[in-house]
Amino acid sequence: MSLIRPFCQITKPIWLIALAVIVTTGGFSGSLLAQSKADTDGTKGAKNVRALLVTGGCCHDYQNQKQIISDALSEKIGDIDWTILHYGDKREIEPDIYKSGDWIEGYDIVIHNECFGGVTDGDFVNGIVDAHLKSKVPAIVVHCSMHSYRKAPTADAWRSLLGVTSVRHEKKKHPLDVVPTDAGKSDPILAGMGDKWTTPNGELYIIENVWPTAKVLATVYSQETKKDEPVIWKNEINGTRVFGISLGHHNETMQDPKWKAILANGWKWAVE
Numbered sequence: 001m002s003l004i005r006p007f008c009q010i011t012k013p014i015w016l017i018a019l020a021v022i023v024t025t026g027g028f029s030g031s032l033l034a035q036s037k038a039d040t041d042g043t044k045g046a047k048n049v050r051a052l053l054v055t056g057g058c059c060h061d062y063q064n065q066k067q068i069i070s071d072a073l074s075e076k077i078g079d080i081d082w083t084i085l086h087y088g089d090k091r092e093i094e095p096d097i098y099k100s101g102d103w104i105e106g107y108d109i110v111i112h113n114e115c116f117g118g119v120t121d122g123d124f125v126n127g128i129v130d131a132h133l134k135s136k137v138p139a140i141v142v143h144c145s146m147h148s149y150r151k152a153p154t155a156d157a158w159r160s161l162l163g164v165t166s167v168r169h170e171k172k173k174h175p176l177d178v179v180p181t182d183a184g185k186s187d188p189i190l191a192g193m194g195d196k197w198t199t200p201n202g203e204l205y206i207i208e209n210v211w212p213t214a215k216v217l218a219t220v221y222s223q224e225t226k227k228d229e230p231v232i233w234k235n236e237i238n239g240t241r242v243f244g245i246s247l248g249h250h251n252e253t254m255q256d257p258k259w260k261a262i263l264a265n266g267w268k269w270a271v272e
């Protein structure tokens with residue numbers, strides 16, 4: 001598989017990137033965590049895929065969610081060299097990793113589980129999007145990533161990468177009945193979900209627009225908007241694959257075996 005790279009070539013950059021983030025964002029001190037879980041025994045790494053998980057920002061338990069996501073994917077996908085960058089709890093944070101033009105280089109996939117809705121720098125947001133589109137490195141976008149960068153003048157560039165536009169969620173949090181669309185019923189990403197999956201808890205995102213390149217796989221009927229809101233989709237834009245799931249406010253939803261299975265299936269589609 002072309003995505004696999006020899007371990008000996010990748011260990012050093014992981015730590016250099018992590019170190020660079022620690023150094024350059026020292027202002028966040030205790031609120032920033034840079035962590036690499038790269039396999040260091042040098043024996044299994046030859047077949048590893050390199051994944052970057054960017055997390056942090058407002059309103060969610062990212063400390064535990066980064067563990068839930070990385071553990072679930074490592075268990076279901078196999079050996080993964082993780083670079084996990086956790087940037088504090090402020091919605092205005094601009095993750096330093098995105099500020100270098102070649103930030104995405106060397107990764108096989110980027111997982112965005114971030115909540116930076118207060119960022120207003122349009123060029124900064126374009127830098128994230130352009131890196132994905134030029135490199136074709138796929139992405140998984142989770143929950144508040146959909147509400148990130150919405151105040152930037154270039155927010156639509158980010159949304160076109162996501163595949164959806166959303167700026168708000170239902171007022172009330174409650175378990176959500178997730179049902180597959182016709183496209184979702186035959187899509188391997190939802191294999192095992194069944195005709196209906198009721199999440200343990202949920203914060204339903206209101207989707208204002210599905211971009212033309214996106215295909216919705218599952219929805220939840222909103223009592224508030226009286227319509228089906230897309231919650232799981234896949235997007236392919238200029239050859240870059242993006243798997244999206246807006247479910248993920250609560251840890252208990254992410255810990256549900258069905259959420260983990262859908263995430264892993266989304267990964268497989270994105271990197272295949």
Ligand SMILES: [Zn+2]
Nearest residue numbers: 060144203249
């Ligand atoms: Zn949330």
